[in-house]
Amino acid sequence: MSMIQVQDLTKAYGKKPILNKINVSVNKGSIYGLLGSNGAGKTTLLKMMAGVLKQDKGSVLINNQAVFENTVNKQQIIFIPDQPYYFPQYTVKQMAQFYAATYPSWSQERFDKLQQVLNLDLKSKVQQFSKGMQRQVSFWLALSAMPNYLILDEPFDGLDAVVRKKIKNLIVNDVAEREMTVIVSSHNLREVEDICDYIGILHNGKFLLEKDLDDLKSDIHKVQVAFKEEPAAEFYSTFQILHQEKRGSVYQFIIKGERDVVDQAFSQEAPLVYDLLPLTLEEIFVYEMEGVGYAIENILV
Numbered sequence: 001m002s003m004i005q006v007q008d009l010t011k012a013y014g015k016k017p018i019l020n021k022i023n024v025s026v027n028k029g030s031i032y033g034l035l036g037s038n039g040a041g042k043t044t045l046l047k048m049m050a051g052v053l054k055q056d057k058g059s060v061l062i063n064n065q066a067v068f069e070n071t072v073n074k075q076q077i078i079f080i081p082d083q084p085y086y087f088p089q090y091t092v093k094q095m096a097q098f099y100a101a102t103y104p105s106w107s108q109e110r111f112d113k114l115q116q117v118l119n120l121d122l123k124s125k126v127q128q129f130s131k132g133m134q135r136q137v138s139f140w141l142a143l144s145a146m147p148n149y150l151i152l153d154e155p156f157d158g159l160d161a162v163v164r165k166k167i168k169n170l171i172v173n174d175v176a177e178r179e180m181t182v183i184v185s186s187h188n189l190r191e192v193e194d195i196c197d198y199i200g201i202l203h204n205g206k207f208l209l210e211k212d213l214d215d216l217k218s219d220i221h222k223v224q225v226a227f228k229e230e231p232a233a234e235f236y237s238t239f240q241i242l243h244q245e246k247r248g249s250v251y252q253f254i255i256k257g258e259r260d261v262v263d264q265a266f267s268q269e270a271p272l273v274y275d276l277l278p279l280t281l282e283e284i285f286v287y288e289m290e291g292v293g294y295a296i297e298n299i300l301v
């Protein structure tokens, strides 16, 4: 079931078009990774999904209701912007009281438990924390509010590896245990590939590519093969070859198709060498994009 539905969403700042008829659906209890290079419009899209920025055209529905200025919906959504905001002079505890008053689903028990995980001082003023600690506080508050929807703009920037892992685990647990729905933006595939179920790449105001990662991983293979005799031309029409190289007598193919079909087709050619290897997600994206004629190196480095 799709819980967040974005239809024909269009936005310009002044005369500068940013998003052009964007469509996205995010299923309940899934994690959607929104990728794009700097300035692609990720923040703009997330703000409209969170209902804090109004679109020019099109719609954003959460639970079948328009999200902009919808207070009932907003109590179920938490948006963590790329620079979290805290009231000046507020301690963590005071911020928590503010969240508790704002979100009916707030869980004090969760808040207390997370203190043990994150180990930050309740009585410190949040604005005096380091950038990474402030980010941790934003997760602490957000996850204690038990939102149904969590919208995260470049959330892992400035977090060290240990904290990053902790936070990712907490998010994935909430998704598994209470079907929280998450949208997370990043300019780097590697940063989010371990938690996302879906990935969408935003470029020039449109989605270049939108993929279910499970399908992707199971459907693309790297094959290294040496033939005794070159196969007939028909052989290559059995599946889709995204890329091929030849070194000496060894071919390397990147092939799209079911593994069984690929294995069977090659075994009929009685190859001298045959290896079918998994691809990294990064490789999959590079080959997929090659297929549609775009370069996306900047979000893969």
Ligand SMILES: Nc1ncnc2c1ncn2[C@@H]1O[C@H](COP(=O)(O)OP(=O)(O)OP(=O)(O)O)[C@@H](O)[C@H]1O
Pocket (backbone or CB within 6 Å): 013, 018, 036, 037, 038, 039, 040, 041, 042, 043, 044, 045, 187
């Ligand atoms: N308030 C604004 N007024 C005018 N232009 C804006 C405004 N906010 C963003 N833009 C422009 O819209 C484009 C998209 O910006 P946005 O912040 O959505 O991109 P992004 O994908 O989040 O980028 P980054 O990865 O750098 O954060 C940029 O060209 C930016 O200059």
